[in-house]
Amino acid sequence: MASSDRGAALSLRGVGVSYPGASVAAVHDVDLEVAAGELAVFLGPSGCGKSTLLRTINRLIEPTAGSIAIDGVDGTAYDAVTLRRGIGYVIQAVGLFPHLTISANIGVVPSLLGWGKARIAARVDELLALVRLEPARYRARMPRELSGGEQQRVGVARALAAEPRLLLMDEPFGAVDAIVRTSLQDEIRAIHRELGTTIVFVTHDTDEALRIADRIVVMNAGTIVQNDVPLRVLAAPANDIVRGLVGIDAASRRFAEARPLLAREPT
């Protein structure tokens, strides 16, 4: 394990979410441990409860059953606002604030936390470099002047601004095109390696999960159906649902990976 004190350990015990009036629970009795510094991916079809489960971690949704602890401390020990300021949050629609510059967007959580101006400015430049946007070029721009991929880089920088030990990402690359998505996936791996932040990442894209995950948590109908390292999910799917998720995708992926190897062979 690359990381350490820079990532938080996450522990979910019997977590359930039921909405009043709904006959089935959105999330049912989930037990899950995510080790400090791990990159865990919640994978599953839409409506399987993966986003709901993610949103219980920063209490955007209050679980109706069970408990969630971060580094052994129950999430309800803090007020929700304090808890959220310590957890990074990235969503598919990015949600940059259009009336603020890129640097103000990135500096928003530090400013809520009362950091000084100079410290925020230095941190913004550091983060822009981390997400590979040249600080001098991007600092003063407005979100609408950026491409979708660039906006999500800013979204990631904003989420990391106050040095959270846990980062939640809800289908963060779902809205960008395939080529940009691949480079963003590589970069989130690189950032993860560099920072050691624990990351919980939600996706319905099996290739994406296989590409970035330390651990894949496959979900269906509000429960975990398999929780394993990517290779094991691929090699030993727990049931037909997992097999369906990794089957055809996996074959095309193996092919894509074999091609550069074949090309290299003559040398």
Added chain:
Amino acid sequence: MTYLIRHPLEVLALTGQHLVLTFGSLAIALIIALPLGVVVARNRRFGGPTLAVLGVIYTIPSLALLAFIVPILGLGTLSAIVALVAYAQMILVRNIAAGLRGIDPAQLDAATGLGFTALQRLVRVEFPQALPTIVGGIRIATVSLIAVATVASYIHAGGLGDLLFDGIHQDYPQKIIAGSIAAAVLAIAADLLLRSTERLVRR
């Protein structure tokens, strides 16, 4: 024009009264409309009926509205202010709510998820973006109130309406012309000023 040229100070004094009546009412109206608009935007069950009630008040002819209030609060500036405040609510609340509802829900999710309190989100994310729509509402309300305030002279609230009603009673058309011109200039000036403010905050 002759009255206007011969008695500029009288016209100016009445214009001053008119301004105080209009902007005093507008300020009070905004203090009520801001929280009301937030609640209307957030809560549809409360929002619909509230806008319906304000819509009814808005459709009451201004003279009738003033007439309704006089038996309760008597003649004078207070009654006029109450009428003007009530009249402005519809425009202000509707625009404040529309401005807030127009904000991309992803931003609200991001803001809450990043740890904004409800108030911080409102002040730092929602109001700045709703501002052009809100200023648009203030502009329309101001122009309307300048017009309605002329009628308020009828219940002894002063302002430029005094020139109009005196002119009618004294059969002195020059007074009517002076009052009309002053009121029109006031309305146009307010409109232009607030239009440029609107453009300024839209950027």
